[in-house]
Amino acid sequence: MAQSLCKIIRLVLISAGMISCESNINEVRKINITEFNPIGEAQDFNLKYTDSGKIKAILISPQMLDYSNLEFPFTEFPKGVDLTIYDDQQNKSFVTSNYAISYTNSNIIDLSGKVKITTHDGKILETEQLYYDQSNEWFFTQKTYKFTDKGNVINGIGIDFSKDFKTLDTQGITGVYGI
The missing domain is CATH 1.20.5 (Single alpha-helices involved in coiled-coils or other helix-helix interfaces)
Known part of the structure; x- marks a missing residue:
């Protein structure tokens, strides 16, 4: 017992x-x-960036979330961006994506979901994800892409290029590009 x-x-x-x-x-x-709430939020965001009295860029987005209060701060655009960029001659180029996130400390912008860049002179780059290094003014991706210039089309996986498309480093390309 x-x-x-x-x-x-x-x-x-x-x-x-x-x-x-x-x-x-x-x-x-x-x-x-971890509490992961934005410190600020903007709806129907429309930002005009000017320098010396000239418009340099217009950023439009349905939603912007500001996470600048975190150890690794960033700004998120969960519903995408529509960006118009003006060069020194006031020529317009356009960047669109379904989602974007800008990392403050590294100056890297991650664009994803139907990313499309259209330059003022007709060049078009389309991909599913594209990074932009703001410090070096350099774009890059390891995803598939389609680059169109004056009727010539290059398809491939992986591309790096300067913001003005004057320097291109393509990897794994297919298609014909005439000069």
Whole structure:
């Protein structure tokens, strides 16, 4: 009988311990959840960037989320961007994507989802993801792309190029490009 009583007491103690641990586990889980809320939000965002009295860019987006309060700050455009860029002669080039995120510390912009760049002189680049290094004014991707210039089409996987398309580094290309 003493052994049965010991087993019952152990079972009761283990059950009580497990019940108290259950609430502690839930508390520990809550500790590991990071608050990930934007510090600011803008709807129907329309930003005009000017320099020396001239418009340099117009950025339009249905939604902008500002996460500049985080250790690795960024700005997110979850519903995409529509960007018009003006060169020194006021020629317009256009950039669109379904999603964009700009990382403050690294000066990298990640564009994804039907990314399309159309330059003022008719060059078109289309891909599913494209990065832009703002510091070096350089675009790059390792995704498939389609580049069109004066009727010539290049398809490939992986491309790097300067913001003015004067320097192109293509990888894995197919198609014919005439000069």
